[in-house]
Amino acid sequence: MYYKVNSQGSTTYKANINNKTLMDKIFHEKIISWFNNQFNRPSAVQIQAWQVIEKQRDVLISSPTGSGKTLAAFLYGLNQLFVKGDDGLTILYVSPLKALSNDVKINLEQPLDDLNQLFPEKNVRAASWTGDTTPAERNKIRKKPPNILVTTPESLYVLLTSQSGREILKNLKTVIIDEIHAVANSKRGAHLVLSLQRLEALCYQRPQRIAISATQKPIETMRDFILHGENSEIVNLGHKRQLEITIEIPQSPLSAFMSNEQWAEVYQRLCEVIAEHKTTLIFVNNRRLCERLTKNLAEKIGEEFITSHHGSLAKEHRLNAEQMLKSGQLKALVATASLELGIDIGDIDCVCQIGS
Numbered sequence: 001m002y003y004k005v006n007s008q009g010s011t012t013y014k015a016n017i018n019n020k021t022l023m024d025k026i027f028h029e030k031i032i033s034w035f036n037n038q039f040n041r042p043s044a045v046q047i048q049a050w051q052v053i054e055k056q057r058d059v060l061i062s063s064p065t066g067s068g069k070t071l072a073a074f075l076y077g078l079n080q081l082f083v084k085g086d087d088g089l090t091i092l093y094v095s096p097l098k099a100l101s102n103d104v105k106i107n108l109e110q111p112l113d114d115l116n117q118l119f120p121e122k123n124v125r126a127a128s129w130t131g132d133t134t135p136a137e138r139n140k141i142r143k144k145p146p147n148i149l150v151t152t153p154e155s156l157y158v159l160l161t162s163q164s165g166r167e168i169l170k171n172l173k174t175v176i177i178d179e180i181h182a183v184a185n186s187k188r189g190a191h192l193v194l195s196l197q198r199l200e201a202l203c204y205q206r207p208q209r210i211a212i213s214a215t216q217k218p219i220e221t222m223r224d225f226i227l228h229g230e231n232s233e234i235v236n237l238g239h240k241r242q243l244e245i246t247i248e249i250p251q252s253p254l255s256a257f258m259s260n261e262q263w264a265e266v267y268q269r270l271c272e273v274i275a276e277h278k279t280t281l282i283f284v285n286n287r288r289l290c291e292r293l294t295k296n297l298a299e300k301i302g303e304e305f306i307t308s309h310h311g312s313l314a315k316e317h318r319l320n321a322e323q324m325l326k327s328g329q330l331k332a333l334v335a336t337a338s339l340e341l342g343i344d345i346g347d348i349d350c351v352c353q354i355g356s
Contacts, residue, residue, distance in 0.1 A: 022047060026054050030118040031079045034111070039068075046072040048235045049210075058209040058232035060180075060223045062216065067237065070104065070178065073210045077174045078111070081147050082119045089145040090173040092199075092207070094156055094192070096183045097338065101130050102319060104178070105150045124148070129155050132315040142168065153183065153192040160198050169199060172207040180226050181213045193226065263296075270332075270352065271300050277350040279325070280332040284354045287312055287336055293354065294334045305331040311338045 159165030
């Protein structure tokens with residue numbers, strides 16, 4: 001059985017306040033100039049979030065994909081880095097997935113290049129510390145900490161257990177926790193909150209927390225889980241996306257185990273679905289099925305049009321798969337949960353789930 005999900009429709013937000021006045025108040029003119037060259041105007045979630053962040057209050061940002069949540073979380077901190085010129089590590093970004101961490105690190109490179117040119121006296125740098133980070137890269141971070149560090153909950157724990165890691169974290173001003181809904185109800189979420197408390201005890205001043213979440217109900221429960229309730233606000237612009245959902249099963253009767261004939265039906269139907277769409281993302285429940293499905297589909301549609309993505313693959317393969325997906329070089333990508341969160345995956349117009 002598999003599910004086909006087609007996303008339809010989009011939402012445009014219009015702010016009820018003077019965007020120019022707000023940005024003039026909060027951001028340096030060079031930051032504003034860069035923003036205006038990149039975007040038509042701030043989204044509603046950005047406007048509301050910046051007003052809270054500027055007051056140094058913790059904030060939980062909840063809004064649809066593509067509404068600018070991540071930039072809303074980062075831009076004020078970037079402004080402070082370029083204007084005040086804080087040395088050392090001041091912004092920590094925590095994501096539950098290495099794929100999302102890599103994506104954010106890559107997406108920071110161009111803005112930082114642009115802003116470093118606008119502020120030639122500055123040299124703001126970003127780096128990532130995950131399970132994929134080599135010992136040489138980690139030593140480089142220890143010797144000369146970046147201004148922005150992108151990491152995962154588990155890697156944050158590792159940093160907190162070492163003297164060198166604790167040393168580079170002491171000057172943090174901002175902690176951004178992305179996709180918090182993905183770990184909130186698990187042991188990983190409890191472990192992350194414990195690490196954040198240890199981080200606060202370590203830092204010279206309590207870092208501001210900015211949490212990013214998909215639409216959740218009740219949103220107040222999510223806020224109380226990850227933020228300090230007495231000094232926090234919620235920016236909630238949740239929107240339920242219109243979806244076309246289809247459930248399909250093989251024509252032959254199902255049993256406890258699928259036969260080769262039934263799998264052949266699935267492969268054939270997936271090939272038809274892939275042909276009907278620009279780019280198709282196919283989720284499976286385990287790595288073995290991921291490789292099996294990729295192999296069988298590649299024989300039918302061509303190896304150059306499909307690849308796999310799961311946690312056991314080499315870092316270079318995963319990053320290459322993500323880049324090929326974004327650039328539209330792939331017709332299909334078969335993945336496990338290693339790719340399920342808010343990574344920028346380009347123009348996906350069909351998502352399939354194999355199994356339940």
